[in-house]
Amino acid sequence: MDSIKLHAPATIANISCGFDILGICLDAPYDEIEIKKISNKEVIINSIKSTFSDIPVIPNQNTGGIPALMIIKDYSLDFGFEINIKKGIPLCGGLGSSAATAAGVAYGINKLLNNKLSEEEIVKYALEGEKISSKTLHADNIGPCINGGFVIIKNTNPLELINVSIGDYYFSVIHPKIKVSTKMARELLPENIKLKDAVKQWGNIASLVYGFTSDNVNLIKSSMEDYIIEPVRSKLIPHYDKVKESALKNGAIGCSISGSGPSIFSISESYEDSKRILSEMEKVFNVHSISYNSYLSKINKRGITIL
Amino acid sequence: MDSIKLHAPATIANISCGFDILGICLDAPYDEIEIKKISNKEVIINSIKSTFSDIPVIPNQNTGGIPALMIIKDYSLDFGFEINIKKGIPLCGGLGSSAATAAGVAYGINKLLNNKLSEEEIVKYALEGEKISSKTLHADNIGPCINGGFVIIKNTNPLELINVSIGDYYFSVIHPKIKVSTKMARELLPENIKLKDAVKQWGNIASLVYGFTSDNVNLIKSSMEDYIIEPVRSKLIPHYDKVKESALKNGAIGCSISGSGPSIFSISESYEDSKRILSEMEKVFNVHSISYNSYLSKINKRGITIL
Numbered sequence: 380m381d382s383i384k385l386h387a388p389a390t391i392a393n394i395s396c397g398f399d400i401l402g403i404c405l406d407a408p409y410d411e412i413e414i415k416k417i418s419n420k421e422v423i424i425n426s427i428k429s430t431f432s433d434i435p436v437i438p439n440q441n442t443g444g445i446p447a448l449m450i451i452k453d454y455s456l457d458f459g460f461e462i463n464i465k466k467g468i469p470l471c472g473g474l475g476s477s478a479a480t481a482a483g484v485a486y487g488i489n490k491l492l493n494n495k496l497s498e499e500e501i502v503k504y505a506l507e508g509e510k511i512s513s514k515t516l517h518a519d520n521i522g523p524c525i526n527g528g529f530v531i532i533k534n535t536n537p538l539e540l541i542n543v544s545i546g547d548y549y550f551s552v553i554h555p556k557i558k559v560s561t562k563m564a565r566e567l568l569p570e571n572i573k574l575k576d577a578v579k580q581w582g583n584i585a586s587l588v589y590g591f592t593s594d595n596v597n598l599i600k601s602s603m604e605d606y607i608i609e610p611v612r613s614k615l616i617p618h619y620d621k622v623k624e625s626a627l628k629n630g631a632i633g634c635s636i637s638g639s640g641p642s643i644f645s646i647s648e649s650y651e652d653s654k655r656i657l658s659e660m661e662k663v664f665n666v667h668s669i670s671y672n673s674y675l676s677k678i679n680k681r682g683i684t685i686l
Numbered sequence: 687m688d689s690i691k692l693h694a695p696a697t698i699a700n701i702s703c704g705f706d707i708l709g710i711c712l713d714a715p716y717d718e719i720e721i722k723k724i725s726n727k728e729v730i731i732n733s734i735k736s737t738f739s740d741i742p743v744i745p746n747q748n749t750g751g752i753p754a755l756m757i758i759k760d761y762s763l764d765f766g767f768e769i770n771i772k773k774g775i776p777l778c779g780g781l782g783s784s785a786a787t788a789a790g791v792a793y794g795i796n797k798l799l800n801n802k803l804s805e806e807e808i809v810k811y812a813l814e815g816e817k818i819s820s821k822t823l824h825a826d827n828i829g830p831c832i833n834g835g836f837v838i839i840k841n842t843n844p845l846e847l848i849n850v851s852i853g854d855y856y857f858s859v860i861h862p863k864i865k866v867s868t869k870m871a872r873e874l875l876p877e878n879i880k881l882k883d884a885v886k887q888w889g890n891i892a893s894l895v896y897g898f899t900s901d902n903v904n905l906i907k908s909s910m911e912d913y914i915i916e917p918v919r920s921k922l923i924p925h926y927d928k929v930k931e932s933a934l935k936n937g938a939i940g941c942s943i944s945g946s947g948p949s950i951f952s953i954s955e956s957y958e959d960s961k962r963i964l965s966e967m968e969k970v971f972n973v974h975s976i977s978y979n980s981y982l983s984k985i986n987k988r989g990i991t992i993l
Contacts, residue, residue: 397892398885399885399889400885400888531892531896532889533889533892533909534889539893539908541893541905568881569881570880572879572880572881572884574875574877574879574914577884577887577888578706578707580884581707582840582841584891585838585840585895586838586846587892589899592896592899593899598848601846607881
């Protein structure tokens with residue numbers, strides 16, 4: 380196999396209370412990535428025209444270029460890769476855009492190398508790519524992007540990703556077009572937290588995981604409360620409280636910030652619910668003339684998909 | 687019904703990483719409690735001779751007396767209760783001894799009142815009783831004592847106890863006869879913790895809950911690691927590291943401090959394992975001439991049992 384084409388999907392990290400340890404994979408949006416072996420031992424990045432094509436094409440500045448360069452070096456390959464990236468996931472939106480490109484490239488190259496890499500190595504190279512847009516290494520986007528479904532990131536080093544079997548849920552996602560960099564959103568976080576807040580948070584985390592695995596919608600609903608991160612990060616998102624209120628009022632199981640924001644997601648039980656809820660979330664930004672991208676998606680249980 | 691007799695079982699709070707939010711119910715040891723209606727509007731506490739009968743018998747100083755007094759007052763009862771308590775659970779051992787008496791009395795009186803109280807009220811009165819031996823209100827012993835099984839204490843106010851359905855596990859419990867008061871063990875705890883430690887902890891909590899619900903013994907094993915509480919509290923327990931090491935070396939799935947200690951528990955998959963492991967844990971204290979009580983128990987899925 381000399382070339383491969385794949386979809387690397389968007390992901391929602393944190394899922395409210397599970398900061399840095401929970402992530403879920405979406406059907407849409409996604410990046411479309413094509414990787415071709417080339418005889419020169421180099422990496423060429425082409426950004427295919429799309430709404431979000433404004434990405435660096437210098438390989439060592441591109442989240443997909445970095446894993447490609449590292450794999451060529453570490454495996455002493457005598458060939459290179461041309462990588463065509465059509466971004467479908469908004470940049471700096473909190474939807475795992477960098478992670479998708481990085482994971483998609485590492486995953487795709489592994490296929491071109493006849494699965495030479497272990498799962499752990501794929502994640503490791505993808506994390507190196509993602510690192511240029513985020514200070515710390517965490518796999519709450521890369522894990523669910525590769526594996527699909529609902530993932531607990533138990534540990535990053537050594538890597539322990541736990542795939543949790545859950546039912547079908549629907550996501551309404553809205554990305555207001557404002558700039559919130561992952562770095563900035565991280566820098567806002569407190570270094571220390573009160574033990575009593577941590578206890579409330581881990582009560583919710585335990586309940587949220589059990590809510591999903593036992594398909595207990597009421598439990599998911601009452602567990603999607605974040606005492607630590609949301610109060611700080613939501614301040615970076617205009618009209619956040621209103622968007623959340625309208626989602627919950629219209630039947631969302633829960634609503635929170637996707638990753639480091641500014642995207643906001645809500646979960647519901649049916650496609651119809653998620654459609655109605657999304658339209659209500661959109662109304663809030665319409666009223667305030669804030670432009671946005673919005674997505675409806677089922678939970679994606681496959682992860683990266685080869686075309 | 688004018689009298690009732692019941693067993694109020696010991697419980698293991700925290701289960702390693704789940705400080706204040708996880709608890710499990712044991713078959714043994716337990717308190718035997720008899721409650722009789724009496725015509726005088728008063729509470730009489732009798733401590734029945736046992737290894738641990740050194741408890742206060744003044745009602746407002748007894749963890750069972752307090753809920754009885756409160757219920758008489760709140761429900762304007764025109765009768766009282768004689769309460770005979772035969773303690774089977776060591777006091778100040780970290781095995782929910784106060785909670786068992788408090789919960790047993792509140793639960794038993796509710797039966798004598800033809801289930802006048804809601805589950806929430808039973809827990810509320812039991813918590814008031816437990817409060818005299820612990821500064822803060824938390825239901826990680828009372829919840830599993832009443833309901834049995836594995837319980838997530840999602841919230842104490844308003845009360846939200848989540849009964850988690852899990853398989854059969856066996857517990858080896860050893861209680862070194864040294865004094866560690868719950869108050870003292872609480873005062874040792876840090877007020878603030880690092881966010882990055884909290885994240886590691888909640889990664890384990892999420893994984894532990896999923897490990898139990900999916901009967902994944904390897905996941906339970908790797909999740910039973912406590913970054914916050916064990917490092918501080920284990921210092922109060924002589925030879926803790928050795929006891930833990932010997933339990934793990936002999937096949938325990940996990941080993942940690944029960945509640946605020948000094949009891950140490952380990953989990954295993956079979957009665958045979960738990961027996962062998964307990965004997966190895968005992969050896970450590972034997973070598974150092976520390977006397978102890980020890981117990982073998984299956985997970986108790988019933989909770990308080992009426993005789």
